[in-house]
Amino acid sequence: MTGFVVGLLVVGAVVVLFLMYLVGLYNNLVALKNRFQNAFAQIDVQLKRRYDLIPNLVETAKGYMSHEKETLEAVIQARNAAMAAGQRAASNPGDPSAISNLSTAEVALAGSLNRFIGLAEAYPDLKANQNMLALQEELTSTENKISFSRQAFNDAVMHYNTACETFPGNLVAGFGNFQKAALWELTDTAQREPVQVKF
Amino acid sequence: MDFFAHQERARRNTLWLIIYFLITIVAIISLVYLGVAGIAHAATRGDEQPIDFYTFHPRILIGVIVSVLAVIFGGSLYKTVQLGGDGNRIAVELGGVKVQPNSRDLDERILLNVVEEMALASGTPVPPVYILEEEGINAFAAGTSPQNAVIGVTRGCLKTLSRDELQGVIAHEFSHILNGDMRMNLRLIGLLFGILCIAMIGYVLFRILIEIPVRSSSRNSDDAKGIIAVVVALFVTSMILMAIGYIGVFFASLIQSAVSRQREFLADASAVQFTRNPSGIADALKRIGGWKRKSQLKTVYAKEASHMFFGQGVKSLWFATHPPLQTRIRRIEPSFGGTFPDTSAIQHSEADIVDPNTLKLRRQNLASSHVAALAGVQQFEEKPTSAVSHVGNPVEEHIDHAQQLVREMQPLLVSEVHDPMGAIAVIYSLLLAPASSETRATQLDVINQYHGAPVRDEVLRIVSLTDALEVEQRLPLACMALPGLDQLSDPQVGTLRTAVRRLIEADDRWTIFEYALQRFISRRIVLRSSAPKPVSKPSQEHLVSAFQTVLSTLAHLGGNAHAEAAYQAGWKSWTSGPSPLSILDKDQCTLSKLDKSLDLLHETNPKSKRAMLTAFSECIAHDQRVTINEVELLRVISDALGCPMPPVLPNV
Numbered sequence: 001m002t003g004f005v006v007g008l009l010v011v012g013a014v015v016v017l018f019l020m021y022l023v024g025l026y027n028n029l030v031a032l033k034n035r036f037q038n039a040f041a042q043i044d045v046q047l048k049r050r051y052d053l054i055p056n057l058v059e060t061a062k063g064y065m066s067h068e069k070e071t072l073e074a075v076i077q078a079r080n081a082a083m084a085a086g087q088r089a090a091s092n093p094g095d096p097s098a099i100s101n102l103s104t105a106e107v108a109l110a111g112s113l114n115r116f117i118g119l120a121e122a123y124p125d126l127k128a129n130q131n132m133l134a135l136q137e138e139l140t141s142t143e144n145k146i147s148f149s150r151q152a153f154n155d156a157v158m159h160y161n162t163a164c165e166t167f168p169g170n171l172v173a174g175f176g177n178f179q180k181a182a183l184w185e186l187t188d189t190a191q192r193e194p195v196q197v198k199f
Numbered sequence: 200m201d202f203f204a205h206q207e208r209a210r211r212n213t214l215w216l217i218i219y220f221l222i223t224i225v226a227i228i229s230l231v232y233l234g235v236a237g238i239a240h241a242a243t244r245g246d247e248q249p250i251d252f253y254t255f256h257p258r259i260l261i262g263v264i265v266s267v268l269a270v271i272f273g274g275s276l277y278k279t280v281q282l283g284g285d286g287n288r289i290a291v292e293l294g295g296v297k298v299q300p301n302s303r304d305l306d307e308r309i310l311l312n313v314v315e316e317m318a319l320a321s322g323t324p325v326p327p328v329y330i331l332e333e334e335g336i337n338a339f340a341a342g343t344s345p346q347n348a349v350i351g352v353t354r355g356c357l358k359t360l361s362r363d364e365l366q367g368v369i370a371h372e373f374s375h376i377l378n379g380d381m382r383m384n385l386r387l388i389g390l391l392f393g394i395l396c397i398a399m400i401g402y403v404l405f406r407i408l409i410e411i412p413v414r415s416s417s418r419n420s421d422d423a424k425g426i427i428a429v430v431v432a433l434f435v436t437s438m439i440l441m442a443i444g445y446i447g448v449f450f451a452s453l454i455q456s457a458v459s460r461q462r463e464f465l466a467d468a469s470a471v472q473f474t475r476n477p478s479g480i481a482d483a484l485k486r487i488g489g490w491k492r493k494s495q496l497k498t499v500y501a502k503e504a505s506h507m508f509f510g511q512g513v514k515s516l517w518f519a520t521h522p523p524l525q526t527r528i529r530r531i532e533p534s535f536g537g538t539f540p541d542t543s544a545i546q547h548s549e550a551d552i553v554d555p556n557t558l559k560l561r562r563q564n565l566a567s568s569h570v571a572a573l574a575g576v577q578q579f580e581e582k583p584t585s586a587v588s589h590v591g592n593p594v595e596e597h598i599d600h601a602q603q604l605v606r607e608m609q610p611l612l613v614s615e616v617h618d619p620m621g622a623i624a625v626i627y628s629l630l631l632a633p634a635s636s637e638t639r640a641t642q643l644d645v646i647n648q649y650h651g652a653p654v655r656d657e658v659l660r661i662v663s664l665t666d667a668l669e670v671e672q673r674l675p676l677a678c679m680a681l682p683g684l685d686q687l688s689d690p691q692v693g694t695l696r697t698a699v700r701r702l703i704e705a706d707d708r709w710t711i712f713e714y715a716l717q718r719f720i721s722r723r724i725v726l727r728s729s730a731p732k733p734v735s736k737p738s739q740e741h742l743v744s745a746f747q748t749v750l751s752t753l754a755h756l757g758g759n760a761h762a763e764a765a766y767q768a769g770w771k772s773w774t775s776g777p778s779p780l781s782i783l784d785k786d787q788c789t790l791s792k793l794d795k796s797l798d799l800l801h802e803t804n805p806k807s808k809r810a811m812l813t814a815f816s817e818c819i820a821h822d823q824r825v826t827i828n829e830v831e832l833l834r835v836i837s838d839a840l841g842c843p844m845p846p847v848l849p850n851v
Contacts, residue, residue, distance in 0.1 A: 005436070006262035013269045020277045027288075029282070034291050042619060042686050044467045045299050141660065144653035148620040155688030156449055 098181035275393035286342025295329030367480030374469035398444020488539030623682025745796035769818030
């Protein structure tokens with residue numbers, strides 16, 4: 001009888017410890033998930049900053065580039081589309097389709113910005129405008145910060161995905177409904193180049 | 200009582216608590232033994248060799264001791280590990296969302312600034328800040344040491360409190376961090392959970408028993424009888440386990456809440472002391488009283504973590520972890536009538552981002568301090584020895600000084616440090632050699648090699664601003680940049696570490712500033728991945744030689760002429776006698792040796808830490824002038840000892 005009771009208590013303790021181990025695994029996944037979501041928030045701050053800068057840039061250029069109305073409108077449209085995609089992605093950074101939408105929209109925005117800046121080359125007055133120079137300086141800095149934060153985001157996502165896919169994390173991930181998150185990759189090779197803002 | 204006395208008391212209290220808990224555990228073991236013996240007695244009554252309840256059975260006792268200890272310590276270890284070390288995990292568990300250091304939201308900006316000022320004023324690293332999306336007015340601190348602490352506030356807090364009130368609340372939380380309350384609480388919760396595990400096992404057993412239908416398929420009456428006997432025995436066991444567990448938890452919680460209430464009074468008092476503004480914290484408490492949601496929390500973890508909060512998170516009378524609001528307010532403001540004003544959401548203005556009140560005061564004193572800084576040697580108003588009494592105990596002047604430091608920095612720099620890449624750029628540009636030197640060109644190449652052109656361009660963009668900084672602003676700015684590093688991914692952190700080392704070694708020599716910066720960075724980064732390993736208690740002999748190393752290094756910093764005398768002055772303050780060990784030669788005081796010595800000194804008790812810090816300050820002050828190098832090294836030392844020391848105030 002004694003042996004039985006002791007055995008029962010030991011088995012109970014072992015079961016409790018095993019459950020705790022599972023809980024630990026689960027918590028680790030939650031922590032990793034939070035980390036990459038946090039990393040996205042970091043990008044988001046910079047993206048918003050850039051979305052705020054672009055209308056100012058266009059507004060400044062308007063007075064000089066009255067003939068290029070379409071290009072300016074295209075920039076604004078691409079910016080609005082990217083902003084909408086950014087909001088969707090921010091609400092759920094783990095959703096692969098939201099991230100890929102955002103990355104496509106960002107590619108389009110970068111393309112139209114490049115065209116706009118290429119055109120601006122032809123306007124010496126605009127090139128000399130102090131306001132324009134300051135805005136472009138801001139834009140470059142923000143672009144750099146985005147690419148820097150994107151690296152952190154991708155590293156965090158990779159870490160999380162590895163934990164989700166390897167044993168024994170994959171068992172807990174399946175049980176706790178942890179889905180694989182998407183990396184923010186630059187799909188279009190042309191867009192691996194940052195926006196050219198140098199004159 | 201000062202910081203050291205509080206630390207000492209916290210340690211003693213912890214000891215007493217452990218003794219209480221040991222008594223509880225002994226009681227639990229005895230009860231479980233009696234229960235098991237009783238059941239065994241009942242179950243074997245008909246057998247040939249019945250187990251007699253009244254004789255002692257060592258085998259049962261050993262079995263009971265082993266299993267009870269396994270459950271309690273397993274449970275408490277699990278809980279301590281789960282909640283321990285890193286405050287970030289607790290904050291996330293409570294539903295906190297980290298405030299991005301570069302947030303542009305007005306409320307969040309104000310919060311970050313208040314926290315930053317408090318951290319600079321008390322000499323602790325700037326903690327990460329979390330926001331709980333809760334309507335109630337509440338705040339918490341989590342983490343076991345100043346290095347891994349985090350601060351969280353509710354959205355309600357931001358919406359309803361003015362800047363002064365918010366400062367009071369944050370000061371209260373800093374008191375918890377500085378007085379080591381969280382570590383004690385952590386132990387308490389761990390043990391509490393361990394005892395709860397006993398009840399949980401009983402409960403699980405009970406649930407299993409009532410879920411399994413008793414099968415009557417077995418026709419053999421002896422078997423059926425045996426099964427019923429086992430079921431009854433298990434049933435009684437589960438009941439006994441539950442009873443013992445819950446009674447144990449009941450008493451343990453009473454102890455825990457009583458301790459917690461005392462610490463809250465202390466934190467309130469400290470908040471007044473830090474800010475010299477009793478109305479700040481008193482008004483914050485009144486606002487809680489007048490707010491429709493009080494300080495209540497919705498999160499399911501609120502109960503478990505109630506002791507960490509600023510206000511009572513869950514309603515309770517006996518188990519209240521906080522004293523009643525009225526009592527708390529009366530201790531700060533004896534004339535308080537007892538009626539709470541209506542609280543409504545307020546709108547913060549841009550002016551609140553920096554504290555408007557102290558702005559004008561400080562401006563007048565600027566000129567003189569700049570002249571002193573230019574001379575390279577600072578005259579300090581207070582003797583550095585008096586700074587020891589401010590360890591863990593910043594006063595209004597320190598907060599003002601911190602606010603002033605931040606305000607005098609270029610806004611571009613301040614916004615830059617709050618961004619991860621900007622933080623890196625600021626740290627690199629602080630490490631650059633003087634402008635247009637050959638070393639600087641090499642260093643820029645190093646940055647380009649490790650991080651690419653974008654970071655190098657960012658450094659070039661701000662380097663003119665960092666070059667223009669006063670010497671005493673450089674280390675605080677670097678410290679402000681450290682939270683930005685939390686956002687980096689592991690590969691980025693690796694790159695940062697190597698790059699920093701290469702930049703420092705580009706000119707083949709280490710300055711004290713570089714040493715301090717490198718140490719702060721690696722402490723921040725190491726803590727991120729794992730808790731520091733405890734070092735075994737060093738022998739007296741090792742301690743003395745470690746003390747000798749640190750003191751010698753400090754003495755040499757003061758200049759060759761006075762080194763020996765300064766060393767003796769420091770030693771005299773420590774042992775009130777001449778030194779048995781003579782001062783180390785200058786080339787024997789290497790930085791790696793200093794590193795090792797500091798790790799050793801960290802393992803001493805608060806009392807001797809105080810004595811050592813006083814000795815170091817005496818050594819610095821011996822020649823009547825204090826250089827920025829000495830001040831910076833003293834900061835590194837106090838940080839390494841785990842005694843956050845507010846910056847020594849310049850003579851403004």
